[in-house]
Amino acid sequence: xxxxxxxxxxxxxxxxxxxxxxxxxxxxxxxxxxxxxxxxxxxxxxxxxxxxxxxxxxxxxxxxxxxxxxxxxxxxxxxxxxxxxxxxxxxxxxxxxxxxxxxxxxxxxxxxxxxxxxxxxxxxxxxxxxxxxxxxxxxxxxxxxxxxxxxxxxxxxxxxxxxxxxxxxxxxxxxxxxxxxxxxxxxxx
Numbered sequence: 001x002x003x004x005x006x007x008x009x010x011x012x013x014x015x016x017x018x019x020x021x022x023x024x025x026x027x028x029x030x031x032x033x034x035x036x037x038x039x040x041x042x043x044x045x046x047x048x049x050x051x052x053x054x055x056x057x058x059x060x061x062x063x064x065x066x067x068x069x070x071x072x073x074x075x076x077x078x079x080x081x082x083x084x085x086x087x088x089x090x091x092x093x094x095x096x097x098x099x100x101x102x103x104x105x106x107x108x109x110x111x112x113x114x115x116x117x118x119x120x121x122x123x124x125x126x127x128x129x130x131x132x133x134x135x136x137x138x139x140x141x142x143x144x145x146x147x148x149x150x151x152x153x154x155x156x157x158x159x160x161x162x163x164x165x166x167x168x169x170x171x172x173x174x175x176x177x178x179x180x181x182x183x184x185x186x187x188x189x
Contacts, residue, residue: 007137012050015160021056035067041120046137046156047130062123075123079144080115084108086146118181140175149185
């Protein structure tokens with residue numbers, strides 16, 4: 001079962017090592033709670049466990065040791081801002097949002113407002129994100145670049161294989177777990 005596998009601290013430690021990242025000390029419960037409070041989201045249980053084991057540092061990795069760092073908030077806002085940018089600069093529009101405003105800036109503003117109501121994505125690495133909802137272990141990892149949102153791992157451990165495995169695992173086209181809003185965007189054409 002993927003959920004049990006994902007909550008395995010030994011496997012998560014092996015995944016961290018596979019990434020080749022330098023590892024800083026893991027975050028304490030108090031530090032994780034502070035990040036959640038300051039950034040207004042709740043880590044999925046496997047993401048929380050991963051960051052308690054060790055925090056990858058370096059290029060591409062979020063600066064989780066400093067929740068005051070503006071780069072961390074920028075990373076958290078990236079999915080919304082990159083989708084809004086594409087809405088403003090192309091004809092991209094998610095039909096569930098209703099009619100698209102004619103003015104591109106107004107369309108981007110509506111997109112931001114709609115995206116503010118969906119579950120947040122917690123930055124993982126580069127433009128890879130782990131959904132915060134459902135608040136369960138085993139959520140798929142998403143790659144987010146504007147409206148090009150795809151599954152990049154069936155869960156956190158599979159993501160380590162897809163991102164850092166040698167040879168790399170095949171990125172999944174589909175996953176079993178449905179994510180509020182984000183699964184619809186992955187499937188959107």
